[in-house]
Amino acid sequence: MIKLMKGNEALAEAAIRVGADAYFGYPITPQSEVLEYLAREAEQKTGMVVLQAESEVAAINMVYGAAGTGKKVWTSSSSPGVSLMQEGISYIASAELPCLIVNVQRGGPGLGTIQPAQSDYFQSVKGGGHGDYRMIVLAPATVQEMSDFVKLSFELAFKYRNPVMMLTDGALGQMMEKVEFFEQQERETLDLDWTTVGKPPTRSHNFITSLHIKPDKMEEVNIHLQKKYKLIEENEIRYEEIMCEDADYIITAFGLVARICTKAAELAREKGIKVGVFRPISLFPFPYEQIKSHTGKIKGILDVEMNAGQMIEDVKLSVEGKVPVEFHGRMGGIVPTPDEILEALEKYIAGGKL
Amino acid sequence: MAKAKGNIIIDIEKCKGCEICMDACPEDVIAMSKEVNNKGYLYAVKIEDSCTGCTNCALVCPDAVITVYREVKKKKEQVAKITNVTGNITVTVDK
Amino acid sequence: MSVESLEKIDTKVFERPTTLIDTEMHYCPGCGHGVAHRLIAEVIDELGIVEDTIGVAPVGCSVFAYNYIGVDFSQAAHGRASAVATGIKRVLPEKYVFSYQGDGDLAAIGTGETIHTCNRGENVLIIFINNGIYGMTGGQMAPTTLPSMKSTTSPFGRDTKSMGFPLKITELVAQLPGTYYVTRQSVHKPLNVRRAKKAIQKGFEYQKLNKGTCFIEIVSNCNSGWKMSPVESNKWMDEHMLAYYPLGDIKLPNDTEA
Numbered sequence: 001m002i003k004l005m006k007g008n009e010a011l012a013e014a015a016i017r018v019g020a021d022a023y024f025g026y027p028i029t030p031q032s033e034v035l036e037y038l039a040r041e042a043e044q045k046t047g048m049v050v051l052q053a054e055s056e057v058a059a060i061n062m063v064y065g066a067a068g069t070g071k072k073v074w075t076s077s078s079s080p081g082v083s084l085m086q087e088g089i090s091y092i093a094s095a096e097l098p099c100l101i102v103n104v105q106r107g108g109p110g111l112g113t114i115q116p117a118q119s120d121y122f123q124s125v126k127g128g129g130h131g132d133y134r135m136i137v138l139a140p141a142t143v144q145e146m147s148d149f150v151k152l153s154f155e156l157a158f159k160y161r162n163p164v165m166m167l168t169d170g171a172l173g174q175m176m177e178k179v180e181f182f183e184q185q186e187r188e189t190l191d192l193d194w195t196t197v198g199k200p201p202t203r204s205h206n207f208i209t210s211l212h213i214k215p216d217k218m219e220e221v222n223i224h225l226q227k228k229y230k231l232i233e234e235n236e237i238r239y240e241e242i243m244c245e246d247a248d249y250i251i252t253a254f255g256l257v258a259r260i261c262t263k264a265a266e267l268a269r270e271k272g273i274k275v276g277v278f279r280p281i282s283l284f285p286f287p288y289e290q291i292k293s294h295t296g297k298i299k300g301i302l303d304v305e306m307n308a309g310q311m312i313e314d315v316k317l318s319v320e321g322k323v324p325v326e327f328h329g330r331m332g333g334i335v336p337t338p339d340e341i342l343e344a345l346e347k348y349i350a351g352g353k354l
Numbered sequence: 355m356a357k358a359k360g361n362i363i364i365d366i367e368k369c370k371g372c373e374i375c376m377d378a379c380p381e382d383v384i385a386m387s388k389e390v391n392n393k394g395y396l397y398a399v400k401i402e403d404s405c406t407g408c409t410n411c412a413l414v415c416p417d418a419v420i421t422v423y424r425e426v427k428k429k430k431e432q433v434a435k436i437t438n439v440t441g442n443i444t445v446t447v448d449k
Numbered sequence: 450m451s452v453e454s455l456e457k458i459d460t461k462v463f464e465r466p467t468t469l470i471d472t473e474m475h476y477c478p479g480c481g482h483g484v485a486h487r488l489i490a491e492v493i494d495e496l497g498i499v500e501d502t503i504g505v506a507p508v509g510c511s512v513f514a515y516n517y518i519g520v521d522f523s524q525a526a527h528g529r530a531s532a533v534a535t536g537i538k539r540v541l542p543e544k545y546v547f548s549y550q551g552d553g554d555l556a557a558i559g560t561g562e563t564i565h566t567c568n569r570g571e572n573v574l575i576i577f578i579n580n581g582i583y584g585m586t587g588g589q590m591a592p593t594t595l596p597s598m599k600s601t602t603s604p605f606g607r608d609t610k611s612m613g614f615p616l617k618i619t620e621l622v623a624q625l626p627g628t629y630y631v632t633r634q635s636v637h638k639p640l641n642v643r644r645a646k647k648a649i650q651k652g653f654e655y656q657k658l659n660k661g662t663c664f665i666e667i668v669s670n671c672n673s674g675w676k677m678s679p680v681e682s683n684k685w686m687d688e689h690m691l692a693y694y695p696l697g698d699i700k701l702p703n704d705t706e707a
Contacts, residue, residue, distance in 0.1 A: 054565035061529035065536025196521035209524035372479030416483025422463035
């Protein structure tokens with residue numbers, strides 16, 4: 001079924017189709033359509049629990065409780081709201097609860113703006129809450145991916161018992177594109193041994209906690225988590241390479257910006273500059289090696305983001321100083337144009353920086 | 355009416371010696387030990403036989419260390435079941 | 450105890466409930482948490498709902514409640530227990546869900562979650578232990594600390610002019626149409642223990658009716674935080690805490706239906 005839909009609505013529709021059991025959320029621009037769509041559609045279609053919480057703090061803790069029962073649970077918000085959720089995300093990561101958290105980013109810091117941005121990269125990828133934890137972070141670039149990644153997110157969340165964040169932005173959330181949905185899946189009760197669903201006589205009671213008072217136990221838990229993250233790094237790297245085979249320059253960008261950069265690369269090629277685009281899809285795990293593999297063939301990298309330069313740190317770590325990496329970014333909710341990206345690239349080349 | 359007969363068994367190793375049971379006992383059956391248990395607490399001990407099995411001590415015990423028994427008068431035709439503390443001896447007798 | 454004497458006094462009239470895990474609790478000697486835990490376990494046993502009950506533990510002294518009450522448990526972030534309970538109950542509406550929270554957890558950092566959970570009339574049981582102090586962190590002032598009461602952060606006594614007044618959150622939630630049964634109990638004397646148990650039993654039983662939130666405050670002691678012996682602390686509680694927080698039912702099911 002192909003539909004013309006807003007990114008936020010595609011998220012919601014995909015969650016209904018994947019058989020999600022519960023959504024807990026709080027309205028915030030530019031993602032309120034998620035809750036609105038679910039409130040209209042979800043319960044009658046699949047019986048999904050849809051609850052407007054009193055705050056993002058409450059919403060993420062409802063997710064914590066419900067995810068502990070082994071149900072498919074999710075929430076969504078935008079940057080300031082996701083900041084409020086960080087405590088809960090840290091607990092969820094520590095207690096190893098599968099769930100999906102969608103951040104439809106807007107510009108910050110502070111209350112910021114309702115316009116799109118990518119300035120929560122650090123928060124999402126490096127851990128916005130306390131402690132050594134990681135979320136699997138997926139960055140869709142199209143409304144189609146907004147839908148597809150809902151399904152993928154739940155698969156990964158349950159595979160690794162880990163929270164998954166879909167890091168998108170207000171532009172993708174609000175823009176309409178055609179999207180082809182996967183078939184409706186049944187809601188299902190998974191047979192899991194760690195859930196808090198009521199203790200049958202056959203086992204001792206389960207409890208979900210992130211508290212480990214004894215240092216050796218707390219270290220053991222951390223070692224276990226780090227092993228899991230390593231496994232995720234080995235198995236779940238996702239990325240897209242566009243016109244990279246013969247490229248002299250590569251633009252690195254994630255999410256919607258990668259599409260704009262693709263246009264910039266096409267414009268560059270019309271001018272005879274061979275430019276490719278490398279789009280990390282999974283921001284954690286980050287495709288360090290895949291970016292590094294291009295260093296012998298290219299003259300330099302331009303990293304483009306809708307922030308002051310966040311993913312660029314990982315791009316620089318990838319190339320290990322072998323090629324120069326420059327940055328072009330817009331902030332405050334401004335989306336860069338293909339022309340200005342090309343202009344920035346040409347300027348760096350002319351100035352001898354790339 | 356004669357007072358009921360009761361008995362208490364105190365799990366002394368779990369007792370923390372808070373004395374709340376002592377305070378709650380209407381018959382002054384409980385006192386504190388002179389020695390400490392393995393945790394280093396003085397523990398509750400039964401010092402009198404006047405226990406009525408009222409359960410007051412057990413009700414207020416924060417550590418659930420007191421088990422209470424009581425003599426229950428049964429009608430003649432009834433059958434009494436006797437079980438020891440660990441439950442491994444059960445004797446059925448006619449009264 | 451010899452077998453002979455048991456033959457005479459043979460009927461076990463009180464024993465540790467099965468659902469109270471056979472382990473030592475970390476609470477200070479004389480702490481009311483132990484009694485409250487035991488009552489919950491007794492009620493769960495007597496109602497035969499071990500398999501259908503999920504508890505939510507708070508942050509505070511009772512953070513380890515899951516080590517003592519042998520039902521499935523979720524340990525919540527500080528103040529968020531009722532939101533966690535909401536999440537569980539919404540996806541498992543047939544189960545019995547209760548949260549167990551202290552005064553700092555429920556009436557300070559978690560006030561928002563508490564009020565909104567009650568206001569939505571979530572069909573959960575909230576058990577609120579009020580001892581007027583932050584026990585776990587070492588005796589700081591709580592939202593429920595009495596006027597002039599000393600704590601480590603109100604060393605000269607709670608000055609209501611600058612520190613505000615003790616929050617009667619139980620009276621507050623009783624005002625909300627979402628609550629079905631609201632009561633204040635204590636566990637410091639045998640009679641009070643019996644009443645508290647009855648209240649907890651009702652709190653669980655009413656969940657089946659799906660008529661709203663049951664909220665049980667248990668006024669308790671903190672002899673370490675109050676710097677008194679356990680027996681003294683219960684006496685002090687009787688005289689001072691219960692004067693400010695009077696025991697009894699605040700909202701009964703009939704009040705809701707009337």
